[in-house]
Amino acid sequence: MTAPSPYRPLLLGVCLLAFPSASVAQSLQANSSSPTSHGAKPGRRVSLTRSVEPSFNVEPVVHRFRARRGEVIPFVFEITSTGKTMKLDVKPVNLRQEETGIILHDQHSEPMGGVTLTSPTQFELMAGQKFRIEGTVKVPLVKSNYVSFGLLVRDRGIVTDVNNELEEGQTRAAVKFVTQYVLRVDIETGSQKIGNVDSMHFDGGQLIDREGMPYVRAYLENPTDYALECGVRAELIDADGDGVGDPARLYMPSRSALDDDKRFLVRIMPHSRLRLETPLSAAMVDGDYTLRLRLSNGRRTMIIADYPTTVNRHQFGALAVHSLMLPGQVSVIPAQLELGRIAETERMATVEITNLGSETQTVRLDGRDHQGNVLTTMKLSSEEFSLKPGRSKTIRAMLRGNADFESQWGQVAIAIDGNQAQAMPLSLLHAGRPETDVKATELQWLAPGAEPHVPHGAFVMTVRNHGNGYSPIHGSLKLAAEQGRPLALADGFGKWLAPGNARELVFALPPGTRAGRYQVRLRVGSRADADVADQTLVIDLTDQMLGLAGS
Numbered sequence: 001m002t003a004p005s006p007y008r009p010l011l012l013g014v015c016l017l018a019f020p021s022a023s024v025a026q027s028l029q030a031n032s033s034s035p036t037s038h039g040a041k042p043g044r045r046v047s048l049t050r051s052v053e054p055s056f057n058v059e060p061v062v063h064r065f066r067a068r069r070g071e072v073i074p075f076v077f078e079i080t081s082t083g084k085t086m087k088l089d090v091k092p093v094n095l096r097q098e099e100t101g102i103i104l105h106d107q108h109s110e111p112m113g114g115v116t117l118t119s120p121t122q123f124e125l126m127a128g129q130k131f132r133i134e135g136t137v138k139v140p141l142v143k144s145n146y147v148s149f150g151l152l153v154r155d156r157g158i159v160t161d162v163n164n165e166l167e168e169g170q171t172r173a174a175v176k177f178v179t180q181y182v183l184r185v186d187i188e189t190g191s192q193k194i195g196n197v198d199s200m201h202f203d204g205g206q207l208i209d210r211e212g213m214p215y216v217r218a219y220l221e222n223p224t225d226y227a228l229e230c231g232v233r234a235e236l237i238d239a240d241g242d243g244v245g246d247p248a249r250l251y252m253p254s255r256s257a258l259d260d261d262k263r264f265l266v267r268i269m270p271h272s273r274l275r276l277e278t279p280l281s282a283a284m285v286d287g288d289y290t291l292r293l294r295l296s297n298g299r300r301t302m303i304i305a306d307y308p309t310t311v312n313r314h315q316f317g318a319l320a321v322h323s324l325m326l327p328g329q330v331s332v333i334p335a336q337l338e339l340g341r342i343a344e345t346e347r348m349a350t351v352e353i354t355n356l357g358s359e360t361q362t363v364r365l366d367g368r369d370h371q372g373n374v375l376t377t378m379k380l381s382s383e384e385f386s387l388k389p390g391r392s393k394t395i396r397a398m399l400r401g402n403a404d405f406e407s408q409w410g411q412v413a414i415a416i417d418g419n420q421a422q423a424m425p426l427s428l429l430h431a432g433r434p435e436t437d438v439k440a441t442e443l444q445w446l447a448p449g450a451e452p453h454v455p456h457g458a459f460v461m462t463v464r465n466h467g468n469g470y471s472p473i474h475g476s477l478k479l480a481a482e483q484g485r486p487l488a489l490a491d492g493f494g495k496w497l498a499p500g501n502a503r504e505l506v507f508a509l510p511p512g513t514r515a516g517r518y519q520v521r522l523r524v525g526s527r528a529d530a531d532v533a534d535q536t537l538v539i540d541l542t543d544q545m546l547g548l549a550g551s
Helices: none
Strands: 007-009 025-033 045-052 056-059 062-066 072-081 086-097 103-106 115-117 122-125 130-138 146-155 180-188 201-210 213-222 228-237 243-249 266-268 272-279 287-297 300-311 324-326 330-333 337-340 348-355 361-369 378-380 384-387 392-399 407-416 422-429 438-440 444-446 458-465 471-481 487-497 502-508 516-525 531-541
Touching: 062 072, 072 146, 072 180, 086 115, 086 180, 086 272, 103 146, 103 180, 130 146, 130 180, 201 287, 201 300, 213 228, 213 266, 213 287, 228 300, 243 272, 266 272, 324 407, 324 422, 337 348, 337 392, 348 384, 361 378, 361 392, 384 392, 438 531, 458 471, 458 487, 458 516, 471 502, 487 502
Parallel strands: 062 180, 337 422
Antiparallel strands: 007 444, 025 045, 056 072, 072 130, 086 103, 086 122, 086 146, 115 130, 146 180, 201 213, 213 272, 228 243, 228 266, 228 287, 287 300, 324 330, 330 348, 348 392, 361 384, 361 407, 378 392, 407 422, 438 458, 444 458, 458 502, 471 487, 471 516, 516 531
16 A cells, blocks of 8 residues: 655635735725626625825934933934924834834833923914924933933824715725834943943843844843943853854844944843843754853943854755755855856956864865866865865956856865865856846655654745756745744755756745644746746645645
8 A cells, every 4th residue: 555645735725915006195095996797696796995194304313422421412303394384293202122222212100300391382384384393302310321311292183175076886995104213312421430331231132033044133121211222142052061153143133124234233222121132143963052142332341141052954954055064073164166268257256165174174176067077167265275274365366268158057065074075056147147047947845753853833835946057046935824924844845956856845834833823825937037836825734734634
């Protein structure tokens, strides 16, 4: 008797929801058309249009000053109407902070003293008019390197008039919006003495998986009455007490989109708890480590916390795209190499090889095309060398000469102490990039426990490369229930797929996934112009499928 296959085809109802692109609005309207004739069943089609715009703008939203304790600083905020006449209120407010770092106003506590408004606190703003909010702040005599004052500017909720006449079969809905701004005056005091800093502490630190890469996640708590601006770094410490790679700077999620050093400014308000994160890209071998967190004010370290951490590279699928880990604990970065003479490529690239072990290793490199021929169009600056423990060597890979073909693909074989060589995929683009031709099978369900790496079940899909060059593969699957936050799963992570080869993408469900109806959004891509799969499905995950009921 043939054993039943653990794979099941998904017989899914498809639900396609289409919404027009919308701008921000002050009203929400639904216009429904009457059913058509010609024997069609009775029904209505509803189209939604949505737009919201603020009734006034403020410049700036945040003032930032440097001042000493006790100093009085003037400030000005300019308000501009966007075309409506309204009455506005201005008042000082206390500030509170979300776990993500976002700062909001607190309606349930008294504002910090020191704010004096010299302009009216209630006024009327005519259409197209401007108004200046003016006042002063006095820097309090507190032991903190940072203080922040808040102002709440709020209108009375003007609603745009709408035409009361409706055509037959139309429906209208209106929503009242109120525009308000939380303005801030932030002040750096330059103080090196921080009150009750010993009461601040880290409340946990760990490595988590985010899209296949290891991320440090830490929580910082401030139970004091003082705000603080600081920097936080994370470092892995091995069993010998040595650091693995350079310390990584953590950031608040609210600043993750910034692309300069301001991203790493950690600002924690009084009586707040922050979540801090950062990717960890250092070369790591499996084993037990200490995750060390440091909070510092400039060069002064103020808080240190250690957390035991176990590293298993198989937990982080994207590490195989970032670095190779070879026998003898030798790391190679990058894990796949592209050289080219075409746009968006470079003729030379560097490969960093690091000995993370405790013994000297001999490393040999050998570049060949996919047919096993020695590559005459690429040169390595060094092909064989010894590498002492803890040392790194940088190899330059360069295109040379001319080629009679548009591209080549192959590999750089890397042997450690004569052991069987490991392959680093290699792509050489001389005159053009091969056309991407990747096909995918239907999405299937893999039952819980069918494979060791899917104890709770998984969605799976096979992709095959029919092209003439490597194709990076990345897949994302979002699982959204009627309630709760969507679950984001990923596989592939841009790892190259060789011509003629196939790979199974596995979107494994985490423990605790509940039965119910879900919307599944699947996207599998290769290069920017090549979508392999793009599907939106609605499915019922049953207790039986999740292994929560009988077989």
